[in-house]
Amino acid sequence: MTAETLPPATSASLTGRQLWTRTRGILIALLLLLVGAVAMAAIRSQSVHGGLDPRSTDPAGSRAIAELLADHGVTTRVVTTPDAARAAAGPRTTLLIAAPDLLSSRQQDRLHSATQASGGRTVLVAPGSWSIDRLAPGVSADPATSDRATLDPGCALPEARRAGSADTGGIRYTTSVPGADACYPSDRLATLLRLPAGSQGGDTVVLGAPDILLNKRLDQQGNASLALQLLGSRPHLVWYLPSLDDSALTDSQDRKSLFDLLPTGWLWGTLQLFIAACLAALWRGRRFGPLVPENIPVAIRASETTEGRARLYRKADARDRAADALRAATRTRLALLVGVPLTQAHTPEVLLPALSAHLADVDGQTAAHALLFGPPPTDDAALVALTDRLDALEREVRRP
Structure with a gap:
């Protein structure tokens, strides 16, 4: 269709002024939401808030244990990428991995290789079945987690015997590794494991729950003693927290589609909702029948109707x-x-x-x-x- 054959704009078309008048409220509301989001992000960026973060003073943070370690001469450094964690591993370093299940399978394999060759200690906090097989071969996570409770050591590990009862619980583990220490049992399954040193002299500690590291639980039972002994065996502590800055988290080998992220049964649930919506529409929809004359409650002159339409x-x-x-x-x-x-x-x-x-x-x-x-x-x-x-x-x- 050429410019000569285009239909002319009618007088009912909206002008730019009318379009702005009708949409300015929505645009202003969106602008206010955007400004508010930016302001909240700026305020939150000024302070550290996060679970299991050694810089956070929140109840779920771990600033208290970092301060206690500093009093005992142990330096704490936070890293947020797997490359930095691997580079920091060494014989005089304890590497704590705060969220092992957030790592991809490739990252887990590379971290395990680095820690085994470093000769230091590796502490895994609440690893599930997704990560435990790669980061601690020979250990299996029980699918049924136990309640968070105060448990007795129940093992010969010196750190556990000196600390006494502690708030462990959480994920329970079984292991086939010879010489492993299985501590704080819950229903005969360990909630803390220490795997013996490898050929390079390093060992691995598996915690079933992060409670003994949290600010709000550190002063209860033997939590502080157990945490100090597990994290203070080396002069340097590297605390690895996965973050959005870690570009490797989007590894193409582990990238999932949108449908993989949806829970199972979503298709059947969507079909049920669609059928329910159709039934509701049939129930509430208007049913057009024959025209029924109805007396108008107020008599309106034809001239008034004409004038109203003209206006x-x-x-x-x-x-x-x-x-x-x-x-x-x-x-x-x-x-x-x-x-x-x-x-x-x-x-x-x-x-x-x-x-x-x-x-x-x-x-x-x-x-x-x-x-x-x-x-x-x-x-x-x-x-x-x-x-x-x-x-x-x-x-x-x-x-x-």
């Missing part, structure tokens, strides 16, 4: 619709005067030849076509002029 047209600048209404009414009245059926009153080929007998000259017939079937007026003055000319045409046809 609406004027408010919307709908000159084209107003002109169509005027022309349609005039064509209907003229059809009755010249004997044209009402079904064909709006057909130029039928109405105009019947009007020719009542018009004086050919110019009048041409003008009748423009009046009754012409383009819409461009302004209010043209609309008023069109109304006058339609009245004049009808009077001429009525003249004997």
